[in-house]
Structure formats: C-alpha cells, structure tokens
Amino acid sequence: MANLTIDGQVVGFEPGQTIMEAATAAGIYIPHLCHKPGYTPHGSCKLCSVKVNGRVCSACTFPAADGQQVISQSAELQQDRRHITQLLFVEGNHFCPSCEKTGQCQLQAVAYELKMHDNHFPQFYPQRALDASHPDIVLDHNRCIFCNLCVRASREKDGKNVFGISGRGIHKHLIVNSESGLLKDTQLTVDDAAAHVCPTGAILIRNTAYHVPIGQRLFDHQPISEVSLEHDHGQ
Amino acid sequence: MGGPSGTFITVEESHRLLAYEDLATGGSFIVFNNSRSIFQIVKNFTDFFAHESCGFCTPCRVGTSLLQKQLDKIVLGHGSAGDVVELERIAGLLRQYSHCGLGQTAANPVLTTLERYPELYQQQLKKISYEPGFDLDAALQVARQMAGRNDAAAHLQQVEE
Numbered sequence A: 001m002a003n004l005t006i007d008g009q010v011v012g013f014e015p016g017q018t019i020m021e022a023a024t025a026a027g028i029y030i031p032h033l034c035h036k037p038g039y040t041p042h043g044s045c046k047l048c049s050v051k052v053n054g055r056v057c058s059a060c061t062f063p064a065a066d067g068q069q070v071i072s073q074s075a076e077l078q079q080d081r082r083h084i085t086q087l088l089f090v091e092g093n094h095f096c097p098s099c100e101k102t103g104q105c106q107l108q109a110v111a112y113e114l115k116m117h118d119n120h121f122p123q124f125y126p127q128r129a130l131d132a133s134h135p136d137i138v139l140d141h142n143r144c145i146f147c148n149l150c151v152r153a154s155r156e157k158d159g160k161n162v163f164g165i166s167g168r169g170i171h172k173h174l175i176v177n178s179e180s181g182l183l184k185d186t187q188l189t190v191d192d193a194a195a196h197v198c199p200t201g202a203i204l205i206r207n208t209a210y211h212v213p214i215g216q217r218l219f220d221h222q223p224i225s226e227v228s229l230e231h232d233h234g235q
Numbered sequence B: 001m002g003g004p005s006g007t008f009i010t011v012e013e014s015h016r017l018l019a020y021e022d023l024a025t026g027g028s029f030i031v032f033n034n035s036r037s038i039f040q041i042v043k044n045f046t047d048f049f050a051h052e053s054c055g056f057c058t059p060c061r062v063g064t065s066l067l068q069k070q071l072d073k074i075v076l077g078h079g080s081a082g083d084v085v086e087l088e089r090i091a092g093l094l095r096q097y098s099h100c101g102l103g104q105t106a107a108n109p110v111l112t113t114l115e116r117y118p119e120l121y122q123q124q125l126k127k128i129s130y131e132p133g134f135d136l137d138a139a140l141q142v143a144r145q146m147a148g149r150n151d152a153a154a155h156l157q158q159v160e161e
Ligand code: SF4
Pocket: A093, A094, A095, A096, A097, A099, A100, A101, A102, A103, A105, A106, A107, A108, A143, A200, A201, A202
C-alpha cells in the first residue's frame, strides 16, 4: 500500500483515491461542502483546500500519490477556510435563527467548526426567489451555495436532470429545468436523492420542518468533523 | 505588462527584461502616460475580472465582486485605516484559492500597484479608524424627498464626532 502524510500522520491509500478519500478512510476530517462520497467530485467550494508539497490543491479532486506531504490543519489554511465560508454567507441570504435547516445545516456546521463568529465581509443582499410551487418540496434560492449536489444527484442518481446551474460570476444561480422554470413542472419527487442532498436549507421537504426539535438536531451535540466521518465511513 | 492580469511597472523599472525569467508576457503590453489615473486603470481591470469570472469556485465568484466593492470604497474616498489591509486580504484569497488562472491573477492590478504606490492608496483613506461601506446620509435622500424636508435634523452624520 502506498503512503502519504497528512499533517505529519502517515496515511495509506489505494491507487485511484483522492486525498479526501484517503483522509476520510484514515479518520481525518477535511472541511468540505460540495463533496459527498458516492458523487463525482466537483471541487468548486474550495473549503477542502490543502497544501500538497507546498501547492494549494482541492483535496476532493486531487489524486493521492506516494510520498505526498499534505498540510491540512495549519492556522493559515483554517483561517482562509473560514474566510471562504464567510464568502458563501455574504453572497446569499442566511438568517439561521429563522431557517428550518438550522442545526442540520452543513454550511452552518462548517462555520461553527471553523470558529466563524461573524460574516466579516460586506453583505451582497441579493434578491433571490422562493419557489414554493411544488406540493412536497420548497426551493429557497436565498440559501443556495451552488454546491451542485442537487444537479449531480438528479442526473446521476435519479436519472432526471431536474436542476442546472446558469449565469456567470456573482450572477451564477440555480435553475430548474422545466418550461416554467418552476419545481411543480418537473418530475422531482420526495423520494429522489436530489430532494435530500442539499447541504443547506435551500431544498426543504414540506411538513418535516420541526419534527426534530431544535436542541436535538444533527449538529447540536456533535461537531461536523465527527458527524461527517461517521456518515462518510459508512458509504 | 501582459494585459490586465499581468504586472504593473513604473518608469523606474524600464531596465527590466521581457523574458520568462523577469517580466513574462503573452505578447501584450500597454503604456500609460502621466495623464492617466492609476486608480482608474486598476478599477477598469478589476471591474473586467468581476465581469469575466465564470462563477465556478467560491473564491473567484465572490472574491472578484468583493474586490471590486472594496476598491470602489477606497477610490471613492470612503476608505479608512483597515481598508487597504482588507483589500489585500481579498486579493490574497483570490490568488491562493481560485480554481483557475483567471481568479489567481484577477487581483494582480491591485497587488502590483499597491506594491509600487502604497502612498497613493494610503492618501485616499480617511483619517478615522472605521468607515462603513455605505453613505448613511445619502441613503436618506429618498426619505427626505418624500417628507419634503431638508433641515439639519433630517441629515445624519456618518460618524459621531
Ligand atoms: S441554510 Fe444553513 S447557514 Fe443558511 S440560514 Fe439556513 S441554517 Fe443558516
């Protein structure tokens, strides 16, 4: 088995694995949002940025190689990951106390993990729509971070292609592939992977909002670093 | 040198070489005479990158637009003590973490002029410790118009004296 080191710890890996996969298998958490085991890596959120032999790379897409020296937990990387998370917060509209997803939200949990105490950067306050047309599923564009997971889930798991990404730069946005552009006119159902994959509160299942009370939610008692390793190991 | 994503050099550096080892360029260089405003040039280039960003990755998608905002704040005279540091912070995120060369070089106009004309940026800052990113009094203009008022009490100071 070939080996690399992550923050000095020797980690074995199988040929073909990414640095993220090798780290997860070894019980090392690297922050991420657009990555999910079992899905084609995307490498867009940049939270999993690590230094490989001195160069910045995305751990979720970069292939593991023998003898690689990977730095993940340095003070500099943690601070910059915190800033990248803040960028995600200021470009959208995230008001956690009034969000159904609070406590189960990966964006929020990553922010806690990285000790993010404020948004730091000026808010963009974009005007984004709420699509409440579907009987079972709500799409709130205000909370979308463009992780592309719903797009991949719909295409790769559900075979449907319900979602897409459109627009450029700060005007990038999620679109729904139907004539009207509304969810109600798609084949999306509550059983679809795409309906459940969203790491934030952008895609919500109706009538489930407070089934798990605040205080008993996924990240209320366990940091995302632990939850993520437990979940990702299982897959 | 090398277009918007290249290096800004001053007259004092005219001895430098066009070469991979020194000033690399894809063949483009632009000469500005002293009638040009450096801020205006930097702003044009920075606006260009915010417009050109494809939006794929977080640092470039948000960073190019934030850099544009932050530069405008300083150029328009609303910057204060920490604002150049902030400008450098955003530039650093862009350069280090962007997915492709566009984002990695988008802050070069800011960074290479900041390196050569630090006093120009500092002169543009107000002599107070903090200045918000928006003009409080200007934001009240619509309200004043609707209320038909323009007396002293209808104006707000940006910062308590
Ligand atoms: S999606 Fe997450 S980060 Fe955004 S408002 Fe909801 S809980 Fe907060």
